[in-house]
Amino acid sequence: MTKLYLAIPCYNEEEVLHDSAEKLLVKYTELMNSGKITEDSKIVFIDDGSKDRTWEIIKELHEKNPVYQGIKLSRNRGHQNALLCGLMTLKDKADAVISIDADLQDDINAFDAMIEKYEAGCDVVYGVRSKRETDTFFKRFTAEAFYKILNKMGAKVIFNHADFRLMTKRALDAFSQYKETNIFLRGMVPLVGYKSDVVTYERFERLAGESKYPLKKMLALAWEGITSLSIQPIRMITWLGAIIFFISLIMIIYSLISHFTGSAVSGWASTLCSIWALGGLQLLAIGIIGEYIGKIYLETKRRPRFIVEEFLED
Numbered sequence: 001m002t003k004l005y006l007a008i009p010c011y012n013e014e015e016v017l018h019d020s021a022e023k024l025l026v027k028y029t030e031l032m033n034s035g036k037i038t039e040d041s042k043i044v045f046i047d048d049g050s051k052d053r054t055w056e057i058i059k060e061l062h063e064k065n066p067v068y069q070g071i072k073l074s075r076n077r078g079h080q081n082a083l084l085c086g087l088m089t090l091k092d093k094a095d096a097v098i099s100i101d102a103d104l105q106d107d108i109n110a111f112d113a114m115i116e117k118y119e120a121g122c123d124v125v126y127g128v129r130s131k132r133e134t135d136t137f138f139k140r141f142t143a144e145a146f147y148k149i150l151n152k153m154g155a156k157v158i159f160n161h162a163d164f165r166l167m168t169k170r171a172l173d174a175f176s177q178y179k180e181t182n183i184f185l186r187g188m189v190p191l192v193g194y195k196s197d198v199v200t201y202e203r204f205e206r207l208a209g210e211s212k213y214p215l216k217k218m219l220a221l222a223w224e225g226i227t228s229l230s231i232q233p234i235r236m237i238t239w240l241g242a243i244i245f246f247i248s249l250i251m252i253i254y255s256l257i258s259h260f261t262g263s264a265v266s267g268w269a270s271t272l273c274s275i276w277a278l279g280g281l282q283l284l285a286i287g288i289i290g291e292y293i294g295k296i297y298l299e300t301k302r303r304p305r306f307i308v309e310e311f312l313e314d
């Protein structure tokens with residue numbers, strides 16, 4: 001039996017909280033009765049500095065039924081930080097923690113499959129959306145493009161997986177060694193390694209209230225994802241510099257030919273060559289400096305250099 005904790009970040013969720021809590025309790029009772037999770041498993045809400053009645057509701061729930069617990073952040077720190085707080089606070093209390101949004105857009109009936117995979121020895125189980133029919137065309141297009149771009153940039157994210165996942169205590173312990181402050185959880189969890197699997201589910205529409213992720217926050221998250229997982233953009237500058245410098249060599253030859261065949265105005269060749277060559281050299285130099293900055297950046301993260309999975313000793 002698994003001691004399962006749920007980590008649920010909430011920001012201004014008074015409209016959905018009662019409903020979500022009720023649905024989760026039904027699911028939990030079912031899982032407890034069928035002996036899949038222990039009686040002391042918990043449903044934990046993390047209030048991310050909400051300005052509405054969210055925290056009052058969490059307190060009421062906790063008083064009514066101790067299966068509900070609450071963590072209150074001192075102020076709004078954003079979804080990723082709230083979730084991280086939940087995971088790190090709960091990691092020593094549970095066998096496994098599932099993270100899920102308060103609006104229950106992710107299917108709570110996927111819990112069963114996640115627990116099965118956990119029992120089969122997986123340390124991380126990713127919830128992956130089977131289709132995106134409930135999304136607008138715009139959201140689907142931008143979201144899928146984002147996953148593709150990230151993968152091209154060398155950050156290995158799981159396609160169509162957001163933050164609905166199960167992690168074991170062992171995976172969370174390993175994850176806690178990632179001390180960086182700029183966090184993009186779905187891109188960092190795969191760095192931990194260990195045996196993992198996916199569970200596919202259909203995502204629903206939000207129960208009530210509105211999305212706390214407007215386009216602006218989505219773009220900010222995407223940018224955070226790219227810049228905290230990859231130094232590829234810097235490398236692109238280096239390449240651009242090299243390419244422009246190469247073009248400048250062709251331009252030098254071209255302008256020399258023009259000069260000697262007499263078809264160029266005097267002064268043109270030297271001006272043109274210096275513009276191209278200097279532009280290319282400057283970009284190249286910025287790129288090289290950038291490479292070092294990229295290295296400094298990676299060093300400052302102080303990420304663990306290895307995580308031992310097993311040690312056959314004695």
Ligand code: UDP
Nearest residue numbers: 009010011048078079082101102211212213
């Ligand atoms: N959330 C949070 N802090 C924030 C914004 C959002 O904890 O600053 C929580 C929110 O309460 C929800 C989850 O993050 O549980 C995902 O937000 P939402 O459902 O609005 O995003 P969407 O599903 O529209 O992408």
Ligand code: MG
Nearest residue numbers: 101103105206
């Ligand atoms: Mg949502």
